[in-house]
Amino acid sequence: MILWVLILGILLFAxxxxxxxxxxxxxxxxxxxxxxxxxxxxxxxxxxxxxRSLSAVRxxxxxEKMIENFRAxxxxxxxxxxxxxxxxxxxxxxxxxxxxxxxxxSYSLGIRADQLNCFLGDGxxxxxxxxxxxxxxxxxxxxxxxxxxxxxxxxxxxxxxEAVLDREEFVDIQTLFHHLTMDTATEFLLGxxxxxxxxxxxxxxxxxxxxxxKDYTECVEWxxxxxxxxxxxxxxxxxxxxxxxxxxxxxxxxxxxxxxAKPIETESESYTFIYELAKVTRDRVTIRDQALNIxxxxxxxxxxxxxxxxxHLAHHPEVYRKLRKELIEAFGPVSTKSVTFEKLxxxxxxxxxxxxxxRLNPAVxxxxxxxxxxxxxxxxxxxxxxxxxxIAKGTNVMYAVHEMHRQPAIWGEDAEVFRPERWETFHxxxxxxLPFNGGPRICLGQQFALTEASFxxxxxxxxxxxxxLQDPAAPLVxxxxxxxRVYGGVWVKMHQADI
Ligand code: HEM
Numbered sequence: 001m002i003l004w005v006l007i008l009g010i011l012l013f014a015x016x017x018x019x020x021x022x023x024x025x026x027x028x029x030x031x032x033x034x035x036x037x038x039x040x041x042x043x044x045x046x047x048x049x050x051x052r053s054l055s056a057v058r059x060x061x062x063x064e065k066m067i068e069n070f071r072a073x074x075x076x077x078x079x080x081x082x083x084x085x086x087x088x089x090x091x092x093x094x095x096x097x098x099x100x101x102x103x104x105x106s107y108s109l110g111i112r113a114d115q116l117n118c119f120l121g122d123g124x125x126x127x128x129x130x131x132x133x134x135x136x137x138x139x140x141x142x143x144x145x146x147x148x149x150x151x152x153x154x155x156x157x158x159x160x161x162e163a164v165l166d167r168e169e170f171v172d173i174q175t176l177f178h179h180l181t182m183d184t185a186t187e188f189l190l191g192x193x194x195x196x197x198x199x200x201x202x203x204x205x206x207x208x209x210x211x212x213x214k215d216y217t218e219c220v221e222w223x224x225x226x227x228x229x230x231x232x233x234x235x236x237x238x239x240x241x242x243x244x245x246x247x248x249x250x251x252x253x254x255x256x257x258x259x260x261a262k263p264i265e266t267e268s269e270s271y272t273f274i275y276e277l278a279k280v281t282r283d284r285v286t287i288r289d290q291a292l293n294i295x296x297x298x299x300x301x302x303x304x305x306x307x308x309x310x311x312h313l314a315h316h317p318e319v320y321r322k323l324r325k326e327l328i329e330a331f332g333p334v335s336t337k338s339v340t341f342e343k344l345x346x347x348x349x350x351x352x353x354x355x356x357x358x359r360l361n362p363a364v365x366x367x368x369x370x371x372x373x374x375x376x377x378x379x380x381x382x383x384x385x386x387x388x389x390x391i392a393k394g395t396n397v398m399y400a401v402h403e404m405h406r407q408p409a410i411w412g413e414d415a416e417v418f419r420p421e422r423w424e425t426f427h428x429x430x431x432x433x434l435p436f437n438g439g440p441r442i443c444l445g446q447q448f449a450l451t452e453a454s455f456x457x458x459x460x461x462x463x464x465x466x467x468x469l470q471d472p473a474a475p476l477v478x479x480x481x482x483x484x485r486v487y488g489g490v491w492v493k494m495h496q497a498d499i
Contacts, residue, residue: 110370
């Protein structure tokens with residue numbers, strides 16, 4: 001009996017809280033003379049939304065479920081509840097532009113920073129305001145044109161991938177790409193490559209690179225779970241996560257200690273982020289956190305672009321043939337010596353292929369910002385969703401890039417189809433295409449990533465005339481943590497061309 005009364009009491013409290021939340025959300029907007037964002041409540045307290053989201057991630061369906069969610073609601077902007085917390089979700093490019101650019105100052109990383117802080121500490125992915133500006137200024141010289149054009153280093157690391165592909169056996173190329181981008185990112189940003197393609201068991205501070213990758217992957221997976229738990233994220237902090245964090249940090253400390261051991265006045269020809277950071281601060285934790293942040297930024301994203309590229313090219317041999325033709329005409333069939341940054345940029349079809357991969361499979365499929373003041377989004381209200389809506393201080397707004405990139409209203413009825421040719425006539429007019437984010441927090445590594453991906457695809461096209469899939473009928477399943485990747489890997493056999 002007591003149990004029933006308790007259950008009833010909790011249920012009553014939850015329902016009353018939901019009504020109060022909705023009432024105060026609407027009342028605040030009215031006071032500001034604006035419309036509220038349409039609220040779709042999922043009684044009680046949005047608990048089912050949490051379970052749906054957890055189950056979608058577990059079943060590797062989170063991207064598909066989000067598209068279904070938008071279509072079911074028939075709105076580009078709406079409010080959802082997770083565990084008693086409202087989240088505004090939008091895929092309206094005008095709203096995204098407002099948050100990221102025109103009204104940038106009204107938003108911070110807010111809740112995301114709190115959710116990720118236990119792993120990432122203070123770095124470019126968790127800081128807002130002055131701390132973020134300082135980090136960005138320190139990083140910017142790393143991405144000057146000359147630095148980005150460092151193709152020789154990419155060539156060297158990719159030759160180890162080639163050695164595996166040349167065996168003409170089925171291999172998970174996604175795993176190779178993850179090693180490749182770890183090797184290039186550590187060399188580029190931390191001054192020394194971990195060379196995981198040569199020896200994944202190589203140890204630093206008693207830990208192998210393979211172990212670091214395992215720990216770091218576990219950490220980003222837990223980070224996603226913390227994000228899903230909304231206001232209750234602090235409860236998601238199990239022992240295995242804490243241990244994986246400690247080990248990941250220890251691995252990165254090898255690079256920190258090396259940077260700190262370098263005399264401050266050392267002049268070097270190229271800019272290496274971690275060495276420059278060590279000139280500005282001698283604080284081990286600050287350098288470690290910044291290094292971990294930039295590794296996250298640079299590694300999984302580019303590996304994601306490359307893996308999805310091979311998946312699509314393997315499924316569209318006609319696109320691969322056309323791409324090979326362009327690249328062989330530009331660079332010849334054998335050597336990559338003539339491959340330069342400028343020449344890569346002039347390969348139009350290559351650009352279209354990469355654009356199309358990033359459209360259908362953006363490495364960062366969704367993102368979130370928190371309002372720092374009472375503000376508004378330009379669209380979402382009124383009968384046709386064209387009127388401004390009120391956003392109260394503290395509101396979390398999620399923008400769904402993956403879903404925006406597949407909206408038929410923007411991309412046409414074939415929005416779901418991989419068709420690089422659409423880029424011959426489609427030129428984004430605004431914020432409908434956003435793989436690298438936009439505004440003041442636009443991706444700093446965009447050119448570096450595009451150069452690395454373009455080089456790798458060029459080398460592959462030069463050398464291999466076809467890509468055989470181990471299981472051509474298998475559907476594409478997306479595995480999403482903070483970034484997206486192909487679930488189960490991309491198992492292919494590359495066939496060397498006769499030259
Ligand atoms: C295809 C590859 C890549 C994609 C799709 C990509 C995408 C993105 C996106 C969407 C953001 C915004 C994150 C946010 O604000 O929450 C971002 C930020 C950033 N990216 Fe990338 N990125 C890629 C590669 C790289 C690489 C290779 C590096 C560095 C080596 C890098 C460095 C950064 C940095 C430092 C930021 C933070 C910018 C800031 O907050 O001011 N990215 N990237």
